[in-house]
Amino acid sequence: MSLQQQLTDLFAPAFAAEGVDPSFGAVAVSQRPELADYQCNGALGAAKAAGRNPRALAEAVLGRVDAPDLIASLDIAGPGFINITVVDAALAAVADSMAGSDRLDVDAVSEPSTVIVDYGGPNMSKALHVGHLRAAIIGESVKRLFRFLGHETIGDIHMGDWGMPMGQLIVELQDRRPELVYFDAGYDVEANGPYPTESPVTLDDLSEMYPVITQRCAEDPEVAERARVATFELQNGRAGYLALWQHFHDVSVTEQRKDFEALGVEFDLWYGESTVRDRLEPMVQRALAAGVARESDGAVVVDVTRPEDKKELPPLLLTRSDGSYLYSTTDLATIEMRVQDMGMDLGLYVVDARQGLHLEQVFRAARIMGILPDDAGVEHIAFGTVNGKDGKPFKTREGGVLRLADLIALVTDAARARLDEANIAEGYPPQEREEIARQVGVAALKFGDLSNHRTSNYIFDLERFSAFEGKTGPYLQYSAVRIKSILRKASDGGLEARDIVAPTVAQERDLMLRLARLPETINRAADLRAPNVLAEYAYEVATDFSRFYEHCHILSEPDSVRQASWLRLVSLTLDVLTRLLDLLGIEIPDRM
């Protein structure tokens, strides 16, 4: 049990004994570290509810708390804050216990849920660019967090591969290369043999075609109409289009896998909109038959507005007036699949904040249509846009999008350059240097993003992503690497870590106190679905370690009990940093 929980368990009954709700006994980390380690603000709120004087109530509560082994001192400050200072030996015991625990004393959930994290969501046929960065790394972190807490967690990339862009690309390719057999409606596989196994296009081709056809559709209603028809025909199984679609799919996935791999993002499932294509028609028919969907201007819609809404929500479209499906349809069918086939209890949609209305409509429709049972939840884990310095979505100086692969190369280059400056790296073999450069570059990139609150928009700045000093990913890696180095030398010198004993210097105590907050921090990050909580805490752990490191020279410490305790303490610090960075999706090199 965490230190904070132990303290809360002392205060809750004390408040209850005073006749107020025990939840007022909640203990929190102190906001005034120079005054105390923890604090309890319950007396302020409880006094109001009970019509009593807050300081008097705090006094009464203190009289009921008696734990000399855990609490060194209790004070009442200001209007009724209770300041709590923990016994040094108890602090050491908490750290020692963590050091002996596989899970660092972070409890796994007692009742695991099946959690599906829907993230990444790249459109097929597009090379990944900076816009995909956030979805990928925030989602990856959320997935790892829930998995660590013991939930059955499944990450699904949910590709955009069954909508209008597919029809658009078919039309664009047809206009460029009408001779291809895929466009021959009379082509018969039985008589003429199977379609070619070689793709007629590369992902680069598709990426180039994409903006061209989008532009054409916007300008020419006739082209747009052809794209709609092609989409409809694809969705209804036209063989040549399906064969072509498969090529688009394969070349896309091959390339995108590489980019995600370089980022350390790993999906359990590479499903997409097309995965549920066979569910679309039956689902729509069922909704019509049940009377929850209706026809409107030739389209099929579901009304999702509720009486309490300030403004009427637009109805959700299940089909276009030509009968083709939209991403609303596939999103709903995907929920159906996840509930029926995968036993989803909670769906976390790590999706751009601009999709908020769409997802709200989908979630409501899923309830209305009976697809999503009451005991299952779905949430939009929204994140903000990556903007340029002009406050608009980021574009390169040339006005194009910056490819993810190019961005990774840029930060890796910067890390390699930094490594070249470092004297210590002179002797590293080239291969190791290259691997370190990649790990450090990606760490800078990921931490730079994840340390922002996910909902806020932020300004893309290459300098920030390739900065290695201060509050950065590489600083965290560096802290961990220093510990690894100490542990290696200690091991070489035959030194062994032993029990963590009561702290004797302030920096040592601060570090212990910080480490003791791991369980609450992880749970808070999960509750808020907010990786920046982990990032912030990881940085604090690293700075506390750095101060300790500067102040306490472990290997030359003459007191062997103290030295052995310190070795175990920094070993624990390394484990905590490693766990936190893993939850952020950041790797740690052995040296750097």
Next chain:
RNA sequence: GCCCCCGUAGCUCAAUCGGAUAGAGCAACGGACUUCUAAUCCGUAGGUUGCACGUUCAAGUCGUGCCGGGGGUGCCA
């Protein structure tokens, strides 16, 4: 028009669901390397939290209005 999000130090961002004296990094200035990796540490300076009311013991946080920015708003994703 309507709905949602945002506005915090020169810059980029935090702030533990309303708590005490709003914190970091970068940039600036001044210190610390014969000692476990200086990608580090210590110190100085930097604020009317967009503005105005309101709610209460307490407001960056909640409510109302205004100013400014971004996004969304039925057949794109």
